[in-house]
Amino acid sequence: MDTLTKSPNPLGWTFDPELLRRHDRPGPRYTSYPTAPHFHDGYGVEQFRAAIARSNASSRLLSLYVHVPYCTSPCFYCGCNRVISRDRSKGKPYVDRLLQEAERVGALFTPEREVIQLHLGGGTPNFLAPSELERMVAGLGRYFHFSESADRDFSIELDPRWVSIEDIGALARLGFNRASLGVQDFDPEVQRAINRIQGVDETLAIINACRDAGMRSVNVDLIYGLPRQTLEGFARTLDTVLQVRPDRLAIYGYAHLPQMFKAQRQIVDAELPGPELKLALLGLAVQRLSAAGYQYIGMDHFALPEEDLSRAQRQGSLHRNFMGYTTHADSDLVGLGVSAISRIDNSYSQNPRDLKSWEANIDAGKLPVWRGLEMTQDDLLRAELIQQLMCHGRVDGRALAAAYGLDFERDFAAEIGALQQLVDDGLARIQDGVVSATTPGRPLLRLIAMCFDRYLKAPQQPATYSKAI
Numbered sequence: 001m002d003t004l005t006k007s008p009n010p011l012g013w014t015f016d017p018e019l020l021r022r023h024d025r026p027g028p029r030y031t032s033y034p035t036a037p038h039f040h041d042g043y044g045v046e047q048f049r050a051a052i053a054r055s056n057a058s059s060r061l062l063s064l065y066v067h068v069p070y071c072t073s074p075c076f077y078c079g080c081n082r083v084i085s086r087d088r089s090k091g092k093p094y095v096d097r098l099l100q101e102a103e104r105v106g107a108l109f110t111p112e113r114e115v116i117q118l119h120l121g122g123g124t125p126n127f128l129a130p131s132e133l134e135r136m137v138a139g140l141g142r143y144f145h146f147s148e149s150a151d152r153d154f155s156i157e158l159d160p161r162w163v164s165i166e167d168i169g170a171l172a173r174l175g176f177n178r179a180s181l182g183v184q185d186f187d188p189e190v191q192r193a194i195n196r197i198q199g200v201d202e203t204l205a206i207i208n209a210c211r212d213a214g215m216r217s218v219n220v221d222l223i224y225g226l227p228r229q230t231l232e233g234f235a236r237t238l239d240t241v242l243q244v245r246p247d248r249l250a251i252y253g254y255a256h257l258p259q260m261f262k263a264q265r266q267i268v269d270a271e272l273p274g275p276e277l278k279l280a281l282l283g284l285a286v287q288r289l290s291a292a293g294y295q296y297i298g299m300d301h302f303a304l305p306e307e308d309l310s311r312a313q314r315q316g317s318l319h320r321n322f323m324g325y326t327t328h329a330d331s332d333l334v335g336l337g338v339s340a341i342s343r344i345d346n347s348y349s350q351n352p353r354d355l356k357s358w359e360a361n362i363d364a365g366k367l368p369v370w371r372g373l374e375m376t377q378d379d380l381l382r383a384e385l386i387q388q389l390m391c392h393g394r395v396d397g398r399a400l401a402a403a404y405g406l407d408f409e410r411d412f413a414a415e416i417g418a419l420q421q422l423v424d425d426g427l428a429r430i431q432d433g434v435v436s437a438t439t440p441g442r443p444l445l446r447l448i449a450m451c452f453d454r455y456l457k458a459p460q461q462p463a464t465y466s467k468a469i
Contacts, residue, residue, distance in 0.1 A: 017279045019425055019440055024275075026465040027446045027456075029299065030390050031322045032348060033383040034373060034455055036341065039350055043372030048342075048349050051374075052108045055332050055345040062109065063117035064144065065323055066098065066136070067337035069355060070127040072162060075196045076266040077184070077226060077254055081339040082123040083355055091128040094337075097362040099139040101336050104367055106143030109334075114147035115140075116331055119323045120156040126163045130170040137174045146175075151308075153178055153328065155217075158206065161198050165209040172213035179210045180219040180248075186240055187233035190226050193271055200240055207244050217247040217307060224281035225254035227271035234281050238288045248309060249294065249302045250324075251285045253278070255466030282443075282469065298390055298445060301325050318391040325391070346375040377404065378454065386449045389435070393442060398433030408433050418451040444468055 028035045069083045070090060118140070120133075128136070146152070155178035156171060171179070183203060184196060191197050210218045220241055224234065241249070256272060258264040273281065294302040295310045301324065303309040312318040312327040319329035322341050335342040338358040341350045349372035352358045361368035375383065381404045388395035401408040409416070419435070422428040427441030428448050437445055446468045450456055 017276075017283060019427060020279055020282075020443065020469050021275060023422070023425070023427065023444055023447055024467050024469040025447070026467050027450045028453070028465055030386055030446065030449050031320060031324070032341070032343065033386045033453070034348075034375070034379055036348075036350065038455055039348060039371040039373045041371045043347070043349060043369070043374065045367045045369045047347060047372060047374060048344075048367060048369045049108060051345040051347040051349070056110045056113070058345075059110075059113060061116040061147070061328065061331040062113050062144065063321075063323070063326070063328055063331045063333045064115055064119070064140065065333060065335045065340055066118070066120045066125075066140075067122060067335065067340040067351075068094070068120060068125040068128060069123040069338050070094070071122070071124045071159075072127060073195065074263045075184075076194045076263050077196075077223065078263055079255065079257065079261045080123065081353055088127065088129060091132045095128065095132050095136050095139075097359060098136065098337055099143070100362050101368060102140055102143045105334060105336065109144070111145060113145060114149075115144045116147045116149060116151070117153045117323075117326065117328050118146075118155070119153075121323070122157060124159045124162065125156050126158050126167065130167055133171070134174055151327070153326075155180065157182070160203040160206045163206060165205060168206060168209040168213050168215075172210075172215060177215050178217045178219070179215055180221065180250075181206060182221045183237070183241060184221065184223045185226055185229060185234065186237040187229065189228045190233065193227040193267065195266065204240075204244055207246065219248035219250060220246040221250045221252065222285070223252045223254050224285060225256075225273055225278045227267050227273075229273050229277075229281060231277070231280055231284055235284060235288070238285060242288060242292050245292070245304070247304055247307045249289065251282070251289075251300050251302065253282065253300065253467070253469055257466065279469065296442065297325055298393070298442075299325075313392065316392065320387060320390050346380060348373045348375075380404075381406070382452055382454060385452055389437070389449050389452075390445055393445065394434060394436035396434050412452070415452050419448065422448060422451075 069081060071082045071084055072086055074084050154176045156176050157180045160181050181203065184194065185191065186200050207218055222237065256264060289302050295305050297303055297309050297313055308327050309318065309325055317327060317329055319326050321333055321343060333343040335351065338355050339351055339353045341348060349369050351368045352361065352370040358368050381400065385395050385400055397408040397412065401411065416430060419428055419430060422441065423430060426438055427444055429436050429438055437448055
């Protein structure tokens with residue numbers, strides 16, 4: 001099986017399966033630091049209002065994330081917060097309440113603060129009829145000041161099975177210029193195992209429609225480690241997707257956590273690929289993307305060299321948050337809808353995860369803040385350190401610590417010690433205070449970041465994390 005051999009490539013890592021296998025262990029994905037399991041209910045509406053008041057003094061740009069929880073059918077691999085329903089009429093009352101929340105939250109921000117980024121995630125945002133999406137976007141535009149900048153990002157996650165070419169044209173007219181399509185795998189056996197039957201032609205037609213409508217970027221999501229996956233079948237999926245050359249690709253490792261996600265209990269454990277095959281599937285993806293000229297961004301994301309993410313990485317302006325990798329680092333993130341998370345000033349807040357609780361808050365005229373966290377100086381330092389590692393694969397620890405009045409070697413002696421095994425195995429490097437991933441260590445950025453995560457030192461962890469690979 002030649003995909004298990006070491007193979008250097010221009011994506012930014014050398015694929016060494018033995019090293020990956022040895023170090024593969026659970027850990028956070030670091031879309032935030034501290035991570036969401038550490039949020040607490042001692043943070044409420046009062047702290048949320050105070051965070052916005054502080055942030056208004058900065059005049060930072062805003063990013064809006066809108067969560068649409070509904071899906072028409074369950075995908076068995078899914079770990080997202082979603083509600084299964086075939087009743088599309090539920091979209092209208094959801095949008096009604098979402099706009100009530102937007103009105104209350106938007107009124108707390110000063111009018112001159114511009115929204116540079118809007119992202120609709122889920123669930124399945126295109127569960128909403130085009131008319132409801134239009135009403136939502138128009139309403140958000142009333143309560144927030146949308147930027148007119150040429151680099152404004154309006155993005156939406158799409159399920160190609162439930163969207164038409166005409167719908168894509170309507171989305172473009174609403175201002176959406178980015179789309180992300182879930183594919184996972186085109187192999188029919190895999191699709192049956194995960195309860196997601198999706199045709200090749202319909203998917204490629206939607207990708208082409210996005211481009212014809214003038215969208216400047218299309219992302220495709222694939223997953224390795226799914227039940228019944230084979231190297232041959234996944235190779236066909238990769239070849240098919242690469243024929244249309246999406247601007248971005250996300251190659252996620254399937255995290256099988258049936259104790260946390262009920263839908264995953266429908267997956268037969270015996271049909272999951274073993275560790276060796278799972279690594280081979282990743283290796284195959286790396287090789288094919290390398291040959292196609294994609295740049296490795298970080299974690300499981302890849303982009304064409306001319307794409308905005310690639311340029312941002314080269315310019316040092318790449319950022320990572322709950323929407324994934326983004327080019328808009330200097331902005332406050334405002335989450336709307338059930339389960340949505342905000343990062344405003346130096347605090348995180350989250351809406352209720354269950355639909356009924358969120359609806360009850362909205363109907364009672366409240367701001368639906370369920371829990372959150374105000375960051376300490378130590379949190380801010382480690383958050384910036386981990387952010388640089390996750391986005392650029394390196395961080396100047398001495399310079400960062402000096403900005404906080406610390407001595408890097410002295411105050412992070414335990415963390416440096418925890419890194420030693422990764423250093424000894426050639427996955428990380430420490431030189432003159434600069435911590436960096438080596439070429440073979442690039443896919444294990446999470447493990448390097450974990451060495452600096454103070455919360456992981458607690459004797460009991462509040463969550464089960466997926467493995468790094």
